[in-house]
Amino acid sequence: MAGRRMSFRHIEAFRAVMATGSMTEASRRLHTSQPQVSRLIAQLEAITGLPLFDRSGSRVVPSLDGTRFHAEVERAFVGLTSLESAAARIRAFGAERLRVAAMPRLAGGLLARAVVRFRAAHPDVIVAIHSGDDGTVNEWVATGFCDAALTMLYGEAPEARLEQVETRACVAVLPQDHPLTARTTLAPEDFRGVPFIASSLGSALRSRTEAIFEAADVDLTITAEAGLGASICTLVSGGLGVSVMNPLAAYEEAKVSPIAIRPFAPALPVHFALLFPPDHARGRLMRAFGACARAILLEELAQLPDAANGRPASRPQAARFSAPA
Known part of the structure; x- marks a missing residue:
């Protein structure tokens, strides 16, 4: 008999249990029975060969393997979300859209200011800002879920087109x-x-x-x-x-x-840089947004004390590095 294969129902149950921490709560969310959720989780553990949860009474705690598997599952769901978004963009063909991303610190400051400047020149473009950790942002760009990203890199950018701004x-x-x-x-x-x-x-x-x-x-x-x-x-x-x-x-x-x-x-x-999807031609809007983001980032970096941005200080100023209370 052929082995059981992983299905969307298994993943749906797994995500629900991860989100709620309980088989019972997961069954309510999925509008099914608790034994059915338990059966799906048991089947998924058999299929993957991984102990995904540690059981403790009515509560379940993700194991280390379960946490790692959940990260991979969420990355896969980014691809599904991007397909839904693509369909929505096609339906709304009259409006141009740009999806940009950054880590939380950059998204709430630099990226938002870049969007303000960009929108002043392109008022009819709808811009969506997404924030996530560096791995998530890189994944969004690599899969085409986002059109561009403002990021900080301490290593190489995986599967994305990198435009370095400054180090x-x-x-x-x-x-x-x-x-x-x-x-x-x-x-x-x-x-x-x-x-x-x-x-x-x-x-x-x-x-x-x-x-x-x-x-x-x-x-x-x-x-x-x-x-x-x-x-x-x-x-x-x-x-x-x-x-x-x-x-x-x-x-x-x-x-x-x-x-x-x-x-x-x-x-x-x-390395402060802009990321773009690897296989996408950079259109007019993406080039315009990249120029805005680059300008904002350079303006912000120019305000840092000399020794903090890797340049020799013009004169010794040790007190300059004490942050205000």
Whole structure:
């Protein structure tokens, strides 16, 4: 007998259980019975060969394999969503549309300002802004779900057309009263034994940071992890540790979080860039939006202190790197 194959019903049940944390709640959401949902999950675990959930009474907790599988499932659903969006755009053929994306920090600031400038010149174009982590944004562009993205890269851009705008060096962020603020520049050796707030495990920034510290033969003393720059700066300002992050986010967060900022060496470069789908011809609208986004990004980067953007400072100004309270 041929083995059972994965179906949409299996994935639908899996997503519902992941969303609700309960077979019972998932069955209500799907308008079916709890035994049917349990049966579909059991079948899916048999098909994949993965223990997707740890059972504890009426609650189910995703296993590590389940969490990883869920990430792949969500990426697949991006493709389905893009087909639905394409059909909607075809139906609304009278209006030109542009879908742009960025990580949350860029989407709420730089990208939104680029859209404002773009719309001033193209008032009839409907622009949709999407935000997600760096992996999700890259996936949206690679699959054509989004027409363009403003992003920060610490490595290569997978399966996307990259238009680099500028490269800067990451900076160290510290509590304002931390002893290391007495130094004008910080190196991995300065962080030996110092509590460190790391970016999310598996992120490009985390990998690059660990590689630099490993090359310096310094073990990171990680006390917390966070995926967003805002969260990292909040933890730093609360005294939980120090960190290394891109300068644009650091100086933006310094406006609301009491942190100090110092140059970090050796340089950990971050590339500010525009991403476009790999197989799509860049039309008039995409070129126009790219020009707006590039101009806004360059204007913002030009306001950073010299040492924070990887350029030699014109004169020593150590106090310049202390963020306002």
